[in-house]
Structure formats: C-alpha cells, structure tokens
Amino acid sequence: MKRSILHAVTILLAACAAVVATGCGGDDTPSTPQTAALRATPQSLDFTADSYSQTISVESSGGRWLVSSADGWCQTDVTSGSGNGTVNVSVSANPEQSERSTRLTLRMTGADDVVVTVRQSAPGEEGIVVEPDPWDGVKRADITYQLLIYSFADSDGDGMGDFRGIISKLDYLDRLGVSAIWLSPAHPAASYHGYDVKDYEALNPAYGTEEDFKALIDAAHEHDIKVYMDYVINHTSKEHPWFVEALSGEDNPYRGYYVLSNDPAADIAAGRIPMIATEGASGYDAGQWFAAVTSASAEPQKLRFTLRWSAAPTLTVDKVDDIENSGTPAGKYLYYGNPGKCAEFFEQEDGTLALSLEFSSPWGCLVRTSSTSWAAGTKYGAKSGADKLAWGEPLTLMSNSSTEPKDILLPGMESVMYHSHFWTDWFADLDYGSAEECEQSDAFKAVSASTHKWIDMGIDGLRLDGAKHVYHNAASNENPLFWNKFYNDVNEYFRRTHSDDIYMVGEVYSDYNEVAPYYFGLPSLFEFSYWYRLEWALNNATGCHFAKDILSYRELYATVRADYIEATKLTNHDESRARSLLGGSIERAKTAGAVLLTSCGSPYVYYGEELGYVGRKDNGDEYVRPPMKWGDASTTTFIDKIYAGMDQIGDVAAQSADEESILNVYRTFSQLRNTYPALATGEMTLHPTYNSDNTRYKQIAAWYRTEGAQRMLVLHNFSNAPTTLTLDDDIEKAVAVLGSVSSKLSDSTTTLRLGGYSSAVFMLK
Ligand code: CA
Numbered sequence: 001m002k003r004s005i006l007h008a009v010t011i012l013l014a015a016c017a018a019v020v021a022t023g024c025g026g027d028d029t030p031s032t033p034q035t036a037a038l039r040a041t042p043q044s045l046d047f048t049a050d051s052y053s054q055t056i057s058v059e060s061s062g063g064r065w066l067v068s069s070a071d072g073w074c075q076t077d078v079t080s081g082s083g084n085g086t087v088n089v090s091v092s093a094n095p096e097q098s099e100r101s102t103r104l105t106l107r108m109t110g111a112d113d114v115v116v117t118v119r120q121s122a123p124g125e126e127g128i129v130v131e132p133d134p135w136d137g138v139k140r141a142d143i144t145y146q147l148l149i150y151s152f153a154d155s156d157g158d159g160m161g162d163f164r165g166i167i168s169k170l171d172y173l174d175r176l177g178v179s180a181i182w183l184s185p186a187h188p189a190a191s192y193h194g195y196d197v198k199d200y201e202a203l204n205p206a207y208g209t210e211e212d213f214k215a216l217i218d219a220a221h222e223h224d225i226k227v228y229m230d231y232v233i234n235h236t237s238k239e240h241p242w243f244v245e246a247l248s249g250e251d252n253p254y255r256g257y258y259v260l261s262n263d264p265a266a267d268i269a270a271g272r273i274p275m276i277a278t279e280g281a282s283g284y285d286a287g288q289w290f291a292a293v294t295s296a297s298a299e300p301q302k303l304r305f306t307l308r309w310s311a312a313p314t315l316t317v318d319k320v321d322d323i324e325n326s327g328t329p330a331g332k333y334l335y336y337g338n339p340g341k342c343a344e345f346f347e348q349e350d351g352t353l354a355l356s357l358e359f360s361s362p363w364g365c366l367v368r369t370s371s372t373s374w375a376a377g378t379k380y381g382a383k384s385g386a387d388k389l390a391w392g393e394p395l396t397l398m399s400n401s402s403t404e405p406k407d408i409l410l411p412g413m414e415s416v417m418y419h420s421h422f423w424t425d426w427f428a429d430l431d432y433g434s435a436e437e438c439e440q441s442d443a444f445k446a447v448s449a450s451t452h453k454w455i456d457m458g459i460d461g462l463r464l465d466g467a468k469h470v471y472h473n474a475a476s477n478e479n480p481l482f483w484n485k486f487y488n489d490v491n492e493y494f495r496r497t498h499s500d501d502i503y504m505v506g507e508v509y510s511d512y513n514e515v516a517p518y519y520f521g522l523p524s525l526f527e528f529s530y531w532y533r534l535e536w537a538l539n540n541a542t543g544c545h546f547a548k549d550i551l552s553y554r555e556l557y558a559t560v561r562a563d564y565i566e567a568t569k570l571t572n573h574d575e576s577r578a579r580s581l582l583g584g585s586i587e588r589a590k591t592a593g594a595v596l597l598t599s600c601g602s603p604y605v606y607y608g609e610e611l612g613y614v615g616r617k618d619n620g621d622e623y624v625r626p627p628m629k630w631g632d633a634s635t636t637t638f639i640d641k642i643y644a645g646m647d648q649i650g651d652v653a654a655q656s657a658d659e660e661s662i663l664n665v666y667r668t669f670s671q672l673r674n675t676y677p678a679l680a681t682g683e684m685t686l687h688p689t690y691n692s693d694n695t696r697y698k699q700i701a702a703w704y705r706t707e708g709a710q711r712m713l714v715l716h717n718f719s720n721a722p723t724t725l726t727l728d729d730d731i732e733k734a735v736a737v738l739g740s741v742s743s744k745l746s747d748s749t750t751t752l753r754l755g756g757y758s759s760a761v762f763m764l765k
C-alpha cells in the first residue's frame, strides 16, 4: 500500500498570524458577574522581529470602550470605540537581542478589563525546518481507535452504521495510523448502545451478518488493523434467554446464572451470596435489587377466576377445560399480561363474579374496578409477595386506597429478587460464585466459551466492560482474581491457534491507584488518570508536572505486572468530549492530541476526537456519540441528539483538505509515532530543566523518549502565551511541530520559541 510521507515543511514566523487568526480558544471559566460584557479576540498577539500589523476583534454589550497601550513600539489605530469593532495593532521592528512584550488594556464602564498580550520575537530567530524521516510502513505506534458501530459509517443507506460501513473506512483508519479498532458491543442487545447483551454468540442484525463481520475482520487484517470486541459480562439484558429461563422455575438449570434471592438481606447476612458481602454499601458494593416473578409455565392456560365482592374481596382460580362466560358485565376487571389488558367479570346467579379466559401473564394479575383509571381504591392485589393464589382457594385482596398492593401470583409462581449493579431493572448481574472458584460456575463457562466463536472468526482481543463491578466486595482482590481466571481461560483457547497471547483491556473507571491491582488479571487497562491530569494541566496552563505524574503511575503498575500495557486516552463514550472539557478550545484539543501521541503508553483515540468533536453528556450520553462526519452518504443518522456547536465541526473531507485542521495534527503525530520506535515504545524520562522543579516555565511539558540509540525530545506549551526556552540538548533536527515554533541557534545552546499551545519534537544526536 502506498504510504504518503510528511514533506519537509518550513514553518516560518509568518505562520504566527495564521495561528492567531484562528483564535486562542474560549474559556468556560466564569468570571465575576458584570452588568456589561467586553471581549477581545484573540487575547494574545505574536509578532516577528520585523514589523507587522494584526487585528483584534472587540465585542461589547454596548457603550464606549477605551484601549490603552503601555509601550511606544506597539501602536493601535484607534484608542476607543463602541459596540462591536476592530483594533489594528502594529509593532515596529525589534532592535533588541531578546524577545519583548507588552500589554494592551481594553476598558469599559461596568465590565471587567480585558488584557491583550503582545509579544515580539528577537531578530535572528528562524523558522524550524521540519524533516521527519520517511515512514517504513510498519505500525509500531500501538494506536487503537474506539468507534461506535451505530454512529461510524453506514453502507446501505438506512442511516445505521454497520460492519460493511467500517470496511469502507479502513483506508481512512490506515491513514490515521491506527493498528487496532475497538468496536462498541456487536451482540444483539436491548439498548441502542449494546451494553445489555441478549446473546453472546450472535451479532446485532442491524449491523450486518456473520459473513459481513468476518469480512470486516479479514479486511482489517489486510490493513494491519486488529479487531477488538467489547465484552459486557458483569450482567446481561433481562431479555437474555438465560434470564428468562432462570425465572421459569426453581429447578431450571439457568437458575444459578444470576444473583437471585427471595430475601437478599438475609442471604447476604448469612454469606449465601459470595459476590455480595455487604448490602447497601456505596462504591463498589452499590447496586439494586429488583423483583421478578418466576413462572412454572409461560404457556397460556384455560382458567376460571371467581371474585367474591365485599369490603375485603377474595379471588379464586381454577383450571377448566372450556372457556365459557355468561351473565351481565360486572364493572370489575382482571388485569394481566404483557402488554397489560383488562377483561371484565360477569355477574353470576349466586352473587359471585366470574371470568373464564385463556391466561398468560409473566407477572400474575390484578383486579380493577375501572378499565381506565388507577386512582386510589380502584386497584386490588395481594397483601404481600408471599401471599399468592393456590388452586381453588380464595385469596383475600387489598386495594390501593392507602398502601400499594402486590401483583397476585398464580400457583407455581414465585417472587424473586435479582441484582443489578447498574441500578436498572433492564440489567441482571451474572453470578460467578466465589472468585476463588469462579471458573466452576455455569455462567463463567458459558461466557468464556462464547468467545471461541469470535476467536475462530479471527478477532484479536476483547475490551472488558465494567471490570470493577463484577464482585461487590471492595476491600478484596476478587475482581482482579476473576479477570485473571477469565483471561487465562480464554487465552488457553486462543493459544491453540495463535503463537501469541490474546489482548484484553479492562475498563476500571477509577484513578490509577485503583486500576493498578487489576494488572494481576489483565495485560492492559485504561488509564483514566492520564486524561484527568492532562485536562487539569491544559486548563490550568501548567505542563511542568504532567510527565512526572504519568511516570509515577507506571512505577505503581510495574509493581504488579512487568509487561503492563497502559492504555492512555483522552475521553471515551461515557465521558464528555475532551474538547468541551478543554473549554471548547480547538488549540487545546490539538495540543491534547499531540501530547497523547508523543507520550508513553498505548493510546486510544475516540472517533471524532480527531475532528475536534464537542459534546457534554449532561443531557444524555447520545450527545457524545453522534454520527461521524464523513461529508458523504456513509454518514449515519441513527443518533439524532446532536450537541450545539457540532454543526461548526468540519467533516473528514473538509479537514483533509485543510492543512491547519486538527485531523492533520492527528495524522502528523500518529505517523511520527509510527515512524520512530522511541516515540512508539521508548522509555519516557523527565527533561532535566523543564519539569516540576522549574516553576518559571510551569506552562511547559517536556520529556525524552528513548529506544536504543534513538533519543527524542518532546516539548509542549500548555498555555496560550508564547514562551522562549533555552535548551542545552544536542539537537540533530526537528521532526514535527504544531502551531508556531521558531529557534535561534548558537554554539552550545538553542533558544526555542514555542507559541501558545505549540509543540515541537526533536531528534537528538
Ligand atoms: Ca446500515
């Protein structure tokens, strides 16, 4: 396959104007409320040593504003204005030997002052010649792309993403340098997102056939792209046949697949539920019990219900051979079935009310005095869950005039509680028994065996959902132990046809110190802390601690597993979009991408991140899961909850053509990571000068990546202010820059000027 390489690009200082013109990004930080608003864009101007002019846009809520300058070398064309307007700023040539800066202040009555920083570089600084080596085509960067099947790409025009759609975009993913894709759950599920599986050995037909899935795996492999399936095994959908079977009776063989109890509090207290040692605790132990009804027979049966009406009415049920009804309608109803329906009783000569019918109802029945209203006094049921019908024996009913009656269970039915960690009655937690012997449980065997079909089809790994929620005893090592056993069991099958081990990455949605113990069970785990630190660092213009923090996590992981694979990431489908969490700033989003692709770890890129997607999940997860914008007919329409501002995001076609786009930042840095083993897998170490001890340059994040003789220097500016650094490093050449970077060389040192949110990667001698 033809690989395009980065052309040597000379980034001249004149490029500053272009960077500044795109703005420095907004900031969501609220300021003290003022009655009037005054805003200037951008708030930082960058000039070369030669004279140039640039323009500031001023927005105000009205009234007159003044602009003042403190230095003679920096002039504005106006000193005041009103409403919205512009201010042209020009600077004279810089005769000094160093950078100089000044501030313009905009002032309006009733509004906060707005300060615009103006900086001008020293003469002699030159643009950097960027000379990356050609990429040999080997994917060594270990970049995984997370995509949601339903939102990624549609192949057949129904608006729903599908397997064939992904096949059509493998060239795009290849160009992005990814070596693996993590697919959202592909199994049939009750929810749109797929995280409540109905069959582990089938595929959601909306996504395509098994033939399509196999074609996707084969085509991905031809592109050197591995395929990881999302496996959700803490729970199933309550529509899974295992759960339906489990509720069909006490003797059903699937009974043991789920955490079921008639009296959870008593069972937990007696230690009869190994997966839950304590009830009602927070954190790991949290969850909820829901009531379900078991039924000896789901088949319709011919029944006759007899109702004796009084202040305390009774209901009797008998089996009959024929359905016969006579008498006048009584205005009392039997409510049953799913969906629920009302059948009216008939008055009999002996004063009772009777109703014969073919009866089927998974939850039992109720008696109602209205077919339309559920008002107090209209609904009658059992006094308790244990109070149920027996053949031919009257059961006394109670109404909902004060407290809520229970559903009336038929003979053979039993009310049972099932556990759901995720607090929804649509999910039912699987029961793997004690962690020490989990591999003996039927649920473990069935789930593990279900992977064989997909391994045979060619998948390369699994992403494991909710890894910390399987067992509910926080202080124990049960979850890591469970995953250790699961990994080994699946891997044993994988190794029958592969010479290497299967890849599995676990989702432990916690800080790094809670993640670390899981390396006992799994080779790879997501590092949520990576993003938490990067988000804070970029939002606080403080880069100096970043590398030290990240490296400290690795030290902890190494105490658990020598060959840990740290799955670094920005945000995923459960979090607000990275760019939105960075104040909406495209510059910060670009820097975040460049950081992700130049630091240690095995990075995951969440689809759309490379296009600068925005979205917060406050109003629903769908807002961070919208269609991938291709700019062609493959764009999906299934998710229609679109976050405000998404219409401003350029599609793949538009961003491909725009050299300054965030997509091209991702492409440039992913190719760089694929080109240099040092950036891909090299050791990451702190820069001796620009680290947490250097508070003067706290906005700078700097580190080395080293593999064998190859040594790279990585520098990022986490603020919007240009910064000039002195480097003693023995620089051979620059291999990538982001934003505005210039340098001034002397015999032993390099003076490097990093513009706001700019990055540089150097190869060292
Ligand atoms: Ca489709």
Ligand code: CA
Pocket: 234, 421, 429, 430, 469, 470, 471, 472
């Ligand atoms: Ca669980």
